Amino acid sequence: MFWIIASTIVAFFMASLMIIVRLKASKRPASVKSIILPPLFMSTGAFMFVFPEFRVQWMQVLEALLIGVLFSFFLIKTSKFEIRRDKIYLIPSKAFALILVGLLIIRMVLKLIIGSTITLGETSGMFFLLAFGMLVSWRIAMLFKYKQLERQLKVPSSS
Template identity: 60%
Template sequence: MDMVIVSSIGAIGMAIFAMFLRMKAAKKPASAKKIILPPIFMSTGALMFIFPYFRVTALEILEALLVGMLFSILLIKTSKFEIRDNQIYLKRSKAFLLILIGLLILRIAGKLVLSSYIDLGQLGGMFWILAFGMIVPWRVAMYLNYRKLQRELSLAEIKRL
């Protein structure tokens, strides 16, 4: 149970960091690189599955992926871009912060409940899969929306010429 509490405190710290980054990112123009890199960096976490302690069953993989993909819908709905000063910016969203806090609370509650039924290593693996299953669809949707606005900017530039 101590490890569950420690990891929950770590999750709270990461959530605060993510909220800070999101607010800061809204002040600078978006780029494809800024959208694509986070899931690539996160993918290195899959190396945990080299160790038997973190391995999960096929059913646990499916469950975690489905929950992550469902949660991604909330992030997709609250991540919108806008064109300002002929550049693409991520719109600030108060709902995004509330959703992120809500997802964090659900994650901690789920971890507390599931830790009595599932080994901590497996649980860590499942929550990594959940997070990866959430970030990939979200970032793909963001990238597609970003590219759409990029095309609009390009067409507007062509029309100006």
């Protein structure tokens, strides 16, 4: 029970931090680097699978990644860019914080359900994969949106 409470507190702290980072990011121009670095940084967490207690079966890997991709659709819908002063900015969405908290609550409920049938290590592995699948698919969609606007910036205006 301690680990469930501790992981819930950590998850809410991380979600709050993500909201703050997202709001600050909207004040600076976006870049390809700022879009692709978070999944690269998160990928180091895959080293957890070196330890047997975190390993999951291939079907669980697919399930977790698929749910992560499905969850990412909410984030993709709220991630929009705009061009200001010949730079591309991420538009802060009022719905982003609500969606993030909603996804967090859904993840907590799933964790309670799944955690009662598999070990803590397997649950951790699955939720890492869920979060990674969500982050990667969200960031790929953001990169496509960013690149579309970048092409618009490079097209000379016809007068």
